[in-house]
Amino acid sequence: MKYFLRWMDKRSVTLFLFLLKFIPTKKIKKEEASVLILCDLLLGDLAISGFFFIKLREIYPNRKIILLCKKNLASPAKVFNFDAIVEADYLSWRVLNKLRNLSPDGYGEVFNIFSPKWLLLLNGLSYGNLTSHSSSKESFRQIATSKVKLPSQPMQASEIIMALLGKDAFNSFSYNTQLNIPYSSFKFTRPYIIIHIGTSKPARLWPLNLFKQVLTLSMKKNVQILITGLRQESDYENKINEIIHENNQYIKIINLMGKTTIQDLLSLVSRAKGLISVDTSIVHWARVFQTPNFSFLGQSDLNLFGGQFKFYKKSDSMGVQNLECHDKKTFHGMQLNWMSMCGYDQCPLAERHCFTKLDDQKIKLRLNSFLSSL
Structure with missing residues (x-):
């Protein structure tokens, strides 16, 4: 009825x-x-x-x-x-x-x-x-x-x-506004950065070796590290937990995966010293909050969703351009010939080129530069 x-x-x-x-x-x-x-x-x-x-x-x-x-x-x-x-x-x-x-x-x-x-x-x-x-x-x-x-x-x-x-x-744009930051039940007295697992789509998830590399580099920063994001399949989540356990020598890492509401997450991001994530919605919220952010774009187009917009504060992105598997050229259903991205929920290839073709040395240099600026 x-x-x-x-x-x-x-x-x-x-x-x-x-x-x-x-x-x-x-x-x-x-x-x-x-x-x-x-x-x-x-x-x-x-x-x-x-x-x-x-x-x-x-x-x-x-x-x-x-x-x-x-x-x-x-x-x-x-x-x-x-x-x-x-x-x-x-x-x-x-x-x-x-x-x-x-x-x-x-x-x-x-x-x-x-x-x-x-x-x-x-x-x-x-x-x-x-x-x-x-x-x-x-x-x-x-x-x-x-x-x-x-x-x-x-x-x-x-x-x-x-x-x-x-x-x-x-x-004429100026950031002269007072945003209404939501209340969060999580309170942290120490400065913290966020590593966000993100998304419900497997094609967008962190490769485990990249997550480990980012976590290891972030541990050198004298701040608390929060791991946030949606709950994932048990196998993937168990491997993430293993990487966290291996690195958590000084109890610096707090795992909040699956434990935050949207309001909690927005509040935490607005107060963070920095955010590191794959390309997902929380990166765009960090930019609105003027929270320094670093993103690995994966499926997304660097020109469309990268960190180069002049109103962003300390926003950087890494992505692989011109991949043959990036054949989607629409933005909200409207054709843009200059755009190139992927719309798969599950990557059909043996490996995700949008991550595996990222240069490890460049990741280290760019991410260290970002972390040192916080």
């Missing part, structure tokens, strides 16, 4: 909004009108959008800014101090009515961050301007008032999203 009611809810509001498409929407131009952000993305994408959120507040310090995002991201989204967050996993009357009630006079600006499925909502709202990246979809071409082209040359993901605010947004 629950799923039937959900189906009816979604279908009825979809039909209603579709019919409204043929009735001209009231356009508003009130300078004080609220701002709506459609951002139906994943945890890492939310962090990548963080610099956009910060800049948007600089541009509109006195306007109400409202975010629509997935239900499970509403809690981490509070970091950015939105005036309201609408939690939504599917189109419903509740979502439409909540958006109407939050801003009865409509929305002066709407920004769509790679979330086209929510554009239908705008048929039922009054709004002034819709800004979105270019798309071939007919529905987008009809309603978008400001279209931002996807880059034809390599560009960092945060920069692509920031482009929604225009070219001047890059030149």
Whole structure:
């Protein structure tokens, strides 16, 4: 019954909004009108959008800014101090009515961050301007008032999203904001760095020899070391624990794998002296928090997700470019010819070239340089 009611809810509001498409929407131009952000993305994408959120507040310090995002991201989204967050996993009357009630006079600006499925909502709202990246979809071409082209040359993901605010947004950006850092049940009095195991996808997991190398180098730093990340298959986790046990001569290492909530993890990362990780969402959160970070990109494209963005503080990345097995060229479903990455959950090759082709000596030099800067 629950799923039937959900189906009816979604279908009825979809039909209603579709019919409204043929009735001209009231356009508003009130300078004080609220701002709506459609951002139906994943945890890492939310962090990548963080610099956009910060800049948007600089541009509109006195306007109400409202975010629509997935239900499970509403809690981490509070970091950015939105005036309201609408939690939504599917189109419903509740979502439409909540958006109407939050801003009865409509929305002066709407920004769509790679979330086209929510554009239908705008048929039922009054709004002034819709800004979105270019798309071939007919529905987008009809309603978008400001279209931002996807880059034809390599560009960092945060920069692509920031482009929604225009070219001047890059030149005038300043990190003058107070983030709402979540509370954590873990308290550490000693300075610490984090080595993050990360991900639920085997193709993105640390190779064990690389983890051992990184842990050994990190042990030379006179700080506590926290190991964080999701629970893994027992065989992999047992081997990680063996490496930790071999190196834990001075009780410097605390293993928190599978023991932290998202709120715990964000809090710990925001207060860390540094973070070392494979490419996963927590790296992007470290960049938002201005926590020094070092990442091994593995499957990901260095141009898109590397640490070279000018607003990052002490961010470095290593990755192998131009691998034949990196044949995915889409960013949120939109084609980018300059990009090259892998979308496999499980590597189909005998060995993962994106890690095995990293030079051990360069790893040592780059990582020692990073650790010495902390």
